[in-house]
Amino acid sequence: QVQLVESGGGLVEAGGSLRLSCAASGRSFSSYLMGWFRQAPGKEREFVSCIRSVGSTSYADSVKGRFTISRDSAKNTVYLQMNTLKPEDTAVYYCAAAPPYYNSAYIPDSYDFWGQGTQVTVSS
Secondary structure (H helix, E strand, O other), X not given: OOEEXXXXXXXXXXXXXXXXXXXEEOOOOOOOEEEEEEEOOOOOOEEEEEEOOOOOEEEOOOOOOOEXXXXXXXXXXXXXXXXXXXXXXXXXXXXXXXXOOOOOOXXXXXXXXXXXXXXXXXXO
16 A cells, blocks of 8 residues: 655744655665655645756745755655745645655645645744
């Protein structure tokens, strides 16, 4: 059974940092595109960052320079280091995995597997 399990969310003051983890199980995801999305109340799920099997990364403009995505293929785990957090970063953060033949890295529909989400709350 394929599972993605996020952890590391919580409450932090503006300017603080958090590191999210996404542990995958059930198969190897080394060839998969791994992404992070977030969804704030009343808003659509939006792309945050992704990392490809070759290690290249992409970021939403809103988090560029503040967030860093990485992956440890040996541990089947993806991380999202979030620094200089802002109140507008408050959302549920989801980890997702897309197969090698994905269409676009930036849309949720490309991803076949999703975690349950972890809440990130940034206070002002």
